[in-house]
Amino acid sequence: MPSVTRLLDDSAMASALSRMAREVVEKSGGTRGLVLVGIQRRGVELAARLAGLIGKTEGKPIPLGKLDITLYRDDLSTIGPRPRVGETSLPDTIEGRTVVIVDDVLYTGRTIRAALDELADFGRPRRILLCVLVDRGGRELPIQADVVGQTLDTTGDDRVDVAVKELDGRDSVELVGGAPL
Amino acid sequence: MTDLLIRGGRVIDPSRGTDGVADVYVRDGKIEAVGRNIPLPPGAEIVDATGKVVAPGLIDLHVHFREPGFEHAETIASGALSAVAGGFTAVCAMPNTDPVTDSQATVGFVVRQSIRAGKARVYPIGAVSMGQQGEQLTEFGEMVQAGAVAVSDDGKPVKSSHLMRTALEYARTFGIPVADHCEDMSLAEGGAMHEGLVSARLGLKGIPSAAEEIMVARDIILAGLTGGHVHLCHMSTRGSVELIRWAKAKGLRVTAEATPHHFTLTHERCEGYDTNAKMNPPLREAADREAIRLGLKDGTIDCIASDHAPHHYDTKEREFDEAPNGIVGLETALGLAIRELVEPGILSLPELIARMSTVPARVFGLAGGTLAVGAPADVVVFDPARRWVVRREDLHSKSTNTPFLNETLVGQAILTLVGGRVAFDRPDRPVS
Amino acid sequence: MTTPSLGKDLIGLEGLSADQIRLILDTAEPFKEVSERAIKKVPALRGKTIVNLFFEPSTRTRISFEFAEKRLSADTVNVATSGSSVSKGETLVDTARNLEAMRIDMVVIRHPSSGAAQFLGDRIGSNVINAGDGKHEHPTQGLLDLLTLRDRFGRIEGLKVAICGDVLHSRVARSNIWGLLKLGAEVALCGPATLIPRELAELGVQIIPRIDDAIAWADALNVLRLQLERMQAGFIPSLREYNRVFGVTRERLDRAGKDVVILHPGPMNRGVEIDSDVADGPHSVILPQVTNGVAVRMAVLYLLAGGAPEWQAS
Numbered sequence: 001m002p003s004v005t006r007l008l009d010d011s012a013m014a015s016a017l018s019r020m021a022r023e024v025v026e027k028s029g030g031t032r033g034l035v036l037v038g039i040q041r042r043g044v045e046l047a048a049r050l051a052g053l054i055g056k057t058e059g060k061p062i063p064l065g066k067l068d069i070t071l072y073r074d075d076l077s078t079i080g081p082r083p084r085v086g087e088t089s090l091p092d093t094i095e096g097r098t099v100v101i102v103d104d105v106l107y108t109g110r111t112i113r114a115a116l117d118e119l120a121d122f123g124r125p126r127r128i129l130l131c132v133l134v135d136r137g138g139r140e141l142p143i144q145a146d147v148v149g150q151t152l153d154t155t156g157d158d159r160v161d162v163a164v165k166e167l168d169g170r171d172s173v174e175l176v177g178g179a180p181l
Numbered sequence: 182m183t184d185l186l187i188r189g190g191r192v193i194d195p196s197r198g199t200d201g202v203a204d205v206y207v208r209d210g211k212i213e214a215v216g217r218n219i220p221l222p223p224g225a226e227i228v229d230a231t232g233k234v235v236a237p238g239l240i241d242l243h244v245h246f247r248e249p250g251f252e253h254a255e256t257i258a259s260g261a262l263s264a265v266a267g268g269f270t271a272v273c274a275m276p277n278t279d280p281v282t283d284s285q286a287t288v289g290f291v292v293r294q295s296i297r298a299g300k301a302r303v304y305p306i307g308a309v310s311m312g313q314q315g316e317q318l319t320e321f322g323e324m325v326q327a328g329a330v331a332v333s334d335d336g337k338p339v340k341s342s343h344l345m346r347t348a349l350e351y352a353r354t355f356g357i358p359v360a361d362h363c364e365d366m367s368l369a370e371g372g373a374m375h376e377g378l379v380s381a382r383l384g385l386k387g388i389p390s391a392a393e394e395i396m397v398a399r400d401i402i403l404a405g406l407t408g409g410h411v412h413l414c415h416m417s418t419r420g421s422v423e424l425i426r427w428a429k430a431k432g433l434r435v436t437a438e439a440t441p442h443h444f445t446l447t448h449e450r451c452e453g454y455d456t457n458a459k460m461n462p463p464l465r466e467a468a469d470r471e472a473i474r475l476g477l478k479d480g481t482i483d484c485i486a487s488d489h490a491p492h493h494y495d496t497k498e499r500e501f502d503e504a505p506n507g508i509v510g511l512e513t514a515l516g517l518a519i520r521e522l523v524e525p526g527i528l529s530l531p532e533l534i535a536r537m538s539t540v541p542a543r544v545f546g547l548a549g550g551t552l553a554v555g556a557p558a559d560v561v562v563f564d565p566a567r568r569w570v571v572r573r574e575d576l577h578s579k580s581t582n583t584p585f586l587n588e589t590l591v592g593q594a595i596l597t598l599v600g601g602r603v604a605f606d607r608p609d610r611p612v613s
Numbered sequence: 614m615t616t617p618s619l620g621k622d623l624i625g626l627e628g629l630s631a632d633q634i635r636l637i638l639d640t641a642e643p644f645k646e647v648s649e650r651a652i653k654k655v656p657a658l659r660g661k662t663i664v665n666l667f668f669e670p671s672t673r674t675r676i677s678f679e680f681a682e683k684r685l686s687a688d689t690v691n692v693a694t695s696g697s698s699v700s701k702g703e704t705l706v707d708t709a710r711n712l713e714a715m716r717i718d719m720v721v722i723r724h725p726s727s728g729a730a731q732f733l734g735d736r737i738g739s740n741v742i743n744a745g746d747g748k749h750e751h752p753t754q755g756l757l758d759l760l761t762l763r764d765r766f767g768r769i770e771g772l773k774v775a776i777c778g779d780v781l782h783s784r785v786a787r788s789n790i791w792g793l794l795k796l797g798a799e800v801a802l803c804g805p806a807t808l809i810p811r812e813l814a815e816l817g818v819q820i821i822p823r824i825d826d827a828i829a830w831a832d833a834l835n836v837l838r839l840q841l842e843r844m845q846a847g848f849i850p851s852l853r854e855y856n857r858v859f860g861v862t863r864e865r866l867d868r869a870g871k872d873v874v875i876l877h878p879g880p881m882n883r884g885v886e887i888d889s890d891v892a893d894g895p896h897s898v899i900l901p902q903v904t905n906g907v908a909v910r911m912a913v914l915y916l917l918a919g920g921a922p923e924w925q926a927s
Contacts, residue, residue: 068643071655071685071915081618082919085643121652378812382627384749384784454728500707500726502747596709 002159002177007150013171016133016149021053023147024131024178027043028098033126035094037065039115040086045164046133047102065090068146072098072114088118093139095123104162106132109143109157113167134173182602183226184208186540189268190230190562195535196238196551205235207558210601215552229611230562233254236534237550238301238559238597239269240541241511242438243360243414243486244333246303247293249287252281255491255579257294257303257515260511262303263489263578267529268594270559271302271542271549272489276313277336283308283319284605285327292328301597302559304330304547309348309359315340318347318475325355328472330545333360335414338396349409358410358436358545363396364388364462371564373502375463377473383451385501388463390418397421401428404435411439412544415488417462419472426481436544437476438486441510442519442584444473450584454496456504460490474527475537484541487514491580493530493598508583512576516590519565523527524591556600622734622741622745625750626791634792634803638760639913640907648907658685661718665691666708667686667744670801673879674744674754677903678721687719691873702849705732705733713737719914722746727784748782754878755788757909759796761902762833765874770797773845775780775827778837778886779808779848785878787833790818804837804859807848824859828866833874836861852885863890872896879903 008016028034031054038047051062056165068086076082101115112130119128131147136154152175154160158175163169185207192203192215204219205212221227246260247253257261257274264272274291276282282291290303296302307324311317313334321332332352339345339361348359369392374380376387397413401424404411416422416439428435447467450458451480456466476482490507497504518537522528528536542550549559570589573581597605621635627633647655663682667675672742675691682689705724709732712720719740722730727747732740745751759874763769780786780802793800794817802809803826814820821827839855849855856862866873875887875897883889888907892899 071643071647071657076657076918077660080919082640082916085640085915087643088646117656120651123652378815381810382816384747384785384787386748454731495704499704500724500732501728503724568781 006172007152007175008171008173010171013133013149013173018053020131020133020147020149021050021057024050024100024129025054025058026130027146028100028127031060031062033097035063035065035091035097035099037067037090037099037101037119039072039111040068042065042162042164042167043101043103045166046104048108050131063091067115067118069111069114072118074110074114076113090122091181093123094119094125096126096141098127098129099125100129100131100178102131104144105160106130106135106145107138107160109141112143113127113141133162134160182210184201184222184224185228185598185601186221186225187228187230187235187560187562190233190235192235192552193529193531193534195539196237200531203606205552205560207560207598207601210558212552212554212556212558214554227471228562232564233562233595234563234565235540235550235552235560237318238561239268239515239537240547240549241269241272241487241489241514242412242484242541244272244274244511245277245491245507246274249290249490250280254493254496258298258300259292259577259579260489261295261298261300261303262493262605263509263511263576265270265597265599266515266577266594268515268561268563268597269301269511270561270597270599270604271304271547272511273304273306273330273545275306275333275335276308280307281312282306283311283313283324283536285320285495287325288324288327288329299602301599304328304359304545306331306333306335308332309334309339310344313337315344316360318344318351319560321351321355322358325357327526329357330547331358331360333362333414335360335362337363338364342403344374346403346407349403349407349411352433353407353409356546358412360412360414361396361400362414363393363400365392365395368392368395371589372463373459375465377448377466379448379451383454385451388461390420390465390469393418393462394420394424397424401425401433401435404428404433405431408434410436411436413438415443415462415486416473416476416482417443417465417469422476422481422515425447425476430483436483437481438484439473439482440486440488441521442508444470445517445521446470446478446584451501454501455584456501457508457582458497459501459504459506460488460508461506467588474522477522478527478532481546484536485514485518486541487511487580492582493580494582497582504514508606509576509578509579510583511582513583513585513590515563515583515594516569516571516592519592520590521567541585558598560598561594563592565590567593567595617921621917622730622743623742623752623913623917624731624734624743626752626795627750628790629795631795634756634759634795637756637909637912637916638763639759640916641756641856641908643906643916644911645905647911648904653684653687655684655811656686657915658682658687661687661918662716663687663689663719663721663914664712664717665689665744666712666720667678667691667693668721668722668729669745671723671745674723677906678744678910680907681914685911687914706728706736707732709736713739714726718776718919742913744916745784748784750788750791751784752788753880753906753910753913754785755792756913757902757905758789758835758876758878759792760905761876761898761907764901764905765898766832769793770816772798773799773801773830773832773834774829774835774838775801775803775821776835777803777824777827777859779843780804780837781808781810782840782843782849783837786837790816794818801827803832805849805855806898808843824861825865825869828861828869828873831873832845833876834861835876835878836887838878838880838882856885857925860886860888861891862888863894865905866896876902
């Protein structure tokens with residue numbers, strides 16, 4: 001029976017997101033030209049929340065987009081049956097903007113690489129930043145996050161499960177298997 | 182030639198209505214004696230037939246041996262071997278060769294090739310019209326003189342009613358039947374399978390049952406008009422069976438045959454576009470198959486004929502529309518007949534042998550179909566219960582285009598004598 | 614979450630389950646978005662080789678497939694030959710073997726003989742997609758018609774769709790019949806009796822003899838192209854009569870007094886089976902059909918590519 005450790009509950013996640021929202025604005029140098037793009041699936045919900053938090057603080061709506069990276073994965077030629085492709089929609093243009101990619105968990109870095117490739121097909125942002133709820137280590141590519149909610153040190157046997165109210169009915173981050181830090 | 186004593190088999194002779202365990206003594210190429218416990222004659226070899234059936238050699242009125250012209254698919258020799266392997270001691274070869282068998286020269290060729298092969302007797306059927314073009318009558322007299330036993334333009338119908346009428350009248354002079362391939366071409370042209378739900382689903386042009394029935398009706402009426410003998414080839418529809426029943430009730434000289442695939446398969450077999458299910462007339466519906474079976478039972482359909490139609494593998498290995506029609510059938514006929522007709526109780530074994538031996542002989546006026554003393558020793562010994570799997574490498578014909586590959590059939594010939602000579606001896610035949 | 618497999622080939626809709634059909638339609642949605650981008654390309658099928666093997670002339674279907682393939686970053690080769698394999702000299706069997714020897718990943722085939730796609734699929738390990746085999750099926754057309762109807766009505770179940778015209782010779786009709794029935798629509802066939810196989814009623818479709826009744830009944834009409842050859846072969850007396858008795862005209866639609874959505878697989882014979890003011894009118898979804906065609910074909914290629922060809926060591 002694998003062990004399950006609750007790392008963040010509702011309120012912990014809410015405060016993490018508040019702090020992350022502030023850091024995003026800081027690292028982006030303000031909200032001018034700021035666009036948040038969430039990665040399917042849960043990155044989309046997190047990006048929406050961050051956009052909401054930032055928008056409330058700054059008093060203006062922050063453009064929000066969704067990106068599904070399935071078609072840009074680097075393992076499509078080797079895996080068998082195809083994964084489902086979710087919705088991609090970006091606000092009119094990302095040309096010259098500051099794009100903040102939002103995802104729930106950063107692990108090998110391949111998802112982000114795919115996201116960078118896909119964004120390149122849409123245009124050329126001025127800057128791209130990465131914001132993740134959990135950085136669990138285990139990078140296989142030279143990719144780093146600019147804004148992190150929680151850092152973990154995990155092994156290949158561990159699983160990090162992120163749940164969001166909008167999809168799963170509750171907010172939580174859990175580590176399954178292995179010892180917590 | 183060695184004399185043989187075929188001992189202890191169930192001897193079924195429909196020509197004399199006998200069915201019981203007995204011995205058959207073959208001497209000098211003829212049936213010398215049939216009776217219980219015949220003492221072993223000097224110089225005779227014993228054939229142990231216990232548990233087997235001993236019957237007059239099977240006779241197939243409708244085969245296609247592709248010689249001359251298409252020897253890559255089959256020759257008279259390979260076909261005659263396939264025949265005896267299937268238990269047939271005599272077959273009638275259709276004339277749609279290249280050149281067409283439409284003269285005494287070509288008829289004579291077939292006869293000579295048959296003798297050279299030394300297996301089943303191959304009787305030539307001459308064409309009705311020169312080159313089977315449907316215009317000019319062939320020389321029936323010359324062909325019969327050279328050995329033809331019937332006339333037919335099979336492969337094609339005799340389109341012109343006038344020509345059919347003339348052929349039926351002229352054939353009366355020589356006492357031969359006109360065998361017709363019943364197909365109204367204006368309805369059937371371009372069709373690849375039976376017109377029905379399956380053809381609608383597969384997107385293939387269909388041949389409606391009406392195409393056959395219209396010609397059957399025409400031929401029956403002409404038989405009435407001329408007093409001639411029409412033999413209807415490969416009947417496939419329930420409508421045809423009804424028409425033949427009516428004709429016979431009126432006393433018209435109409436005989437008919439049906440193939441094993443028409444009493445076994447239906448048009449569903451064409452699913453997946455298997456070209457080994459493509460033949461002419463096509464496989465029809467379950468109700469048609471049922472009518473053929475009942476027709477064989479009540480004698481409306483006189484006999485079973487295989488319409489053995491060899492095609493080289495390459496020619497069948499193509500799109501359904503492009504593939505030629507037909508399947509081989511000499512070696513699967515008996516096994517299918519016992520499985521589909523005898524085992525379910527539709528025909529008894531004696532009734533089946535009548536339909537495959539005695540009656541065909543009578544329909545075409547051939548010797549054979551009997552084990553009467555003095556008759557030529559055309560005999561088949563078969564195992565009526567043997568279950569065997571049809572394997573490509575075991576078939577003796579040059580071509581193996583059959584939908585029954587890898588199927589289990591019931592009943593198989595193990596020894597076939599033609600004129601008292603062993604023409605086929607299955608390697609695994611038990612010897613005493 | 615991975616999707617259930619479609620198998621190696623797409624031969625027809627008859628062989629697919631309702632779930633598989635829905636899978637393809639759902640997968641087509643994100644591909645519609647790709648076609649709206651400035652850079653209409655995703656790397657999903659990068660490095661795959663696809664041959665478009667067209668034994669029958671076709672511009673629109675071939676171009677649609679080509680766009681679908683290129684937008685997925687695949688490498689494509691077009692082989693166009695006319696006529697049957699017999700006139701061409703090389704048999705379909707040999708063509709198949711050559712393709713396999715060249716390690717082609719996928720073959721899109723259009724051929725004049727029913728069963729040709731299955732014939733090819735049975736003999737090579739590459740994925741085979743039927744782009745129309747004889748009169749049998751044209752599954753991607755059926756799928757794009759379903760997608761277009763779903764876009765317009767929000768559902769397929771319970772929709773009343775009348776397929777009008779030469780059903781006998783139409784592979785589009787057959788694919789549509791299967792797709793619509795499996796997704797729960799009601800299907801009717803309307804046209805001259807000589808061109809409607811009555812046996813199809815056994816599948817659960819209605820046969821409505823007159824076009825006015827079909828229009829009154831239907832939510833949507835799928836109007837099939839009538840070919841000149843049908844008149845020459847004696848199935849109908851003349852194109853003029855066909856248009857007067859069966860043509861989908863503005864007057865007929867107005868008389869019915871309801872909005873009926875109009876589909877057509879193209880190319881259209883304006884003035885024969887359909888009049889211009891209908892084809893270009895507000896209820897026509899003929900152009901959306903074309904747009905959806907590329908998305909549906911991308912979805913099919915994407916889903917089939919998930920199964921590795923048999924000759925690839927796993």
